Amino acid sequence: MKIKNILPILLFLTSFPFYAQNEKTNQKLEKIKAYKISFLNEELELASAEAEKFWPLYHAYEEKKYKLRHEKMETYLQKLSDDTINSTSEKQARALLSQMENTNRALYLLRKNYLSSLRQVLxxxxxxxLIKSEKDFNRKLLKQYRDKAGKK
Known part of the structure; x- marks a missing residue:
């Protein structure tokens, strides 16, 4: 067999486990989101009129926050590996700090606008x-994760 014939097969076989892993991760994330919504519904005791206005705001905020944190921060983490830091110039480090500050500022402004919008609804x-319940949920989730990891 020629390498041209084998290469596509090898690529398919090596990429399949990553796709399956990514699908599992997405399923877990969706499960956590559903659990969080249920938890917040119970904690906040929203009236139907409040819930109707609250959930679209909440979901939009969460989506924007996720994009900011994960898409932007991912690039920072790649640049912060040990090998990269040691070979980074001072000018590159300043640019990276500036990018990080801009992302943090954007996260702050997003949260500020979100809270301002919430004041009109709740x-x-x-x-x-809500703020307390989100922290409680995160603690509860972390505890479940630790308990599960401790049993292994």
């Missing part, structure tokens, strides 16, 4: 409860 007490 009473302040429920917004505070």
């Amino acid at each position: 009473p302040a007490k429920k917004i505070v409860r």
Whole structure:
């Protein structure tokens, strides 16, 4: 067999496990999102009129936050590997710091606008409860992960 015939087969076989892993990860993320929505619904006790206005805001905010954090921060992490840091010039390091500051500023402004929008939909007490509930959810999720990892 020629290498031209083998190469596509090898590429397919090596990429298949990564695709399956990515699909599993996506399923887990969707499961966590559904669990979080259920948890927040229970904690916030939203009236139907509140829920109707709240959830679109919440989902839009989460999506934008995810994009900012994961798409932008991923590039930073690639640049922050040990080998890259050691070979980075001062000028490149300053540019990277500037990019990080811009992303942090964008995250801050996104959160500020989100909270401002929430004030028009929910009473302040429920917004505070939302913030607390999100932290509680993250703690609960982390605890479940630790408990599961400890059993292995």
